[in-house]
Amino acid sequence: MAWSHRNHKEAIHERQAVLRQLPGWRDEDERIFQWSVDPSQLASFQEALTGQMVMPVSVVGPAKINLGRYAWQDGCLVETDRYQDDAVYIPLAHTEGGLSMSMQRGFHVLNRAGGVKTYLLNDMMTRDSAFVFNSGDESKAFYDWVLQEREGLAAWLNDPNHPDKQLKPSQTVADVSRHAVLLNIDAQLVGSVCHLLYRFFTGEACGPNMITRNAYALNREIVRRIEDKGWHLVNIFLEANMGGDKKPSHEHYNGGHGKTVMASAKLTHQQLRRFLNTTVDEIKRLEWTGLHGSNASGMQSFAFTPASAVAALFLTTGQDLGMVGTSSMAHATIQALPDGAAFSLQLGGIEVGTVGGGTSLPHAQSYLRLLGCQGPGSAQRLAQIIAAAALALEISASASMASHGSENFFRAHLERGGNRPT
Structure with missing residues (x-):
């Protein structure tokens, strides 16, 4: 048969029939065809829809988080307000034994210390369009021209009356996004x-689709404006790897693509000893050793395990899983204080949204609603919750690893890893 990518009922049944004929198929495998959500609701989210996957979801909380509200004003991201939420419940989809318990332990001690405070440092999505010329002379001339014309180009694209922002009769999406x-x-x-x-x-x-459309329109306008320059334009690539999308990069490690968020908290000596069975000196020794190990192995991210928290929250809230790579770039620090220690975790580029894409899935909508992440400012709130969750996990996991011989870390994985009786 010709393998169709279409999602009408007959095409789905045809693909399922082929899988049933494979040598490894068993009767119990029919469960992947037992829909928990009607396939007609899922058909718009991917091509070649054939089955479903069920993931367990834990809920960690309550978490005390002090969050900020932010807006762009005169080209600067400005904090407009702060608010306290003492009852954030965090849904995690994963199969990593010990992850939920460790994050819960982190929030248990952090709540006693007043919770986590989060800051949004940047909020933008980047597309890198590459214009290829015959020579460096021409690319330099183009470079100079762009720097002179960029304000006018931005005004052209941002014009609310831009003709390509109007929906044409044959379209479901306009050529240029107004959002x-x-x-x-x-x-x-x-x-x-x-x-x-x-x-x-x-x-x-999150915006990758809308910025792709807008970058494409801007590229075409630039070509129109430079037609009389006499430059030999060999090619244009809509994205050429400097944009930072779906991959770690030194360029965006400290921000510039996605939401840059810092989470911080303080713990006393007594709280570290009583609830985490560790000391500031033990964690500092782990940090010192880990930083040298990171440097020697060429690691870019200086944190213990942020990707686990990021991926688990991405799954429950319908995010693009390819963006875990960018979103888990992290830098964790510990600062010794007279009465304890100050902890921070900075995530350079959390690529999240609360509208569009997989966030429209029914279950994702439920989890976003439980997180309070719907409506204005919800994407920034979600990014800050992810950073707070990652910090709670970071502190707890680091304390386990910092124990003598890392015995606490070993015991947690021995007891919680692999298949466990219920």
């Missing part, structure tokens, strides 16, 4: 290639 605001255009030369980094604010959406 993505172009904040700036940066340029970088690499020989005969000029990379243009388009920096967008995308509101409650």
Whole structure:
């Protein structure tokens, strides 16, 4: 049979029939075809829909988090308000034994110390369009032109009356999104290639699709404006790897793509000893050793296990799983204080949204609603909750590893890892 990517009922049944004929198929495998959500609701989220996967979800909490509200004003991200939420319940989809218990332990001690405080440091999504010329002379001339014209180009794209922002009769989505605001255009030369980094604010959406449409429209307008320059434009690539999407990068380690969030908390000597069975000196020794190990192995991220928290929350809230790579770039620190220690975790580029894509799935909608992540400011709230959850896990897991011989860490994985009786 021709393997169809379409999702009408007959195509789904045909693909299922092929799988049933495979040598490894068993009667109990029919469970992957038993829909918990009607396939008609799922058909728009991917191609070649064939079955479903069930993941267990734990809920950790309550977590005390002090969060900020933010807005772009005159080209700067400004904190407009702060608020305290003492009852954040965090849903985690995963199969990693010990993860939920460790994060719960982290929040248990952090709540006693007043909770976690989060700050949004940046909020933008980046597309890197590359303009390839015949020579470095031409790319440099183009570079100079872009720096002179970038304000006008941004005004052209951001114009609310832009003709391509109007929905045409044959369209379901306009060519240019009115929800993505172009904040700036940066340029970088690499020989005969000029990379243009388009920096967008995308509101409650993560925004990769909308910034792709807008970058494509802007590229076409740039070509129109330089037609009389006499430059030989060899090619244009809509994304050329400087944008930072779905992969770790030194360029965006400290921010610039996604939501840059810092979570911080303080613990006393007594709280560390009583609830985490460790001391400031023990964790500092682990940090010192780990930093040298990271440096020697070329690691970019300086944190214990942020990807576990990020991925588990991405699954429950319908995020693009490919973005875990960027979103888990992290830098954890511990600062010794006279009465204890101050902990921080900075995530350079959390790529999340609360509208669009997988966030529209029925179960994701339920979890987003339980997190209080719907409506204005909800994407920024979600990013801050993810950072707080990652810090709670970081502190707890680090304390286990810092114990003598890392025995606590070993015991937790011995008791909680692998298949366990219920």
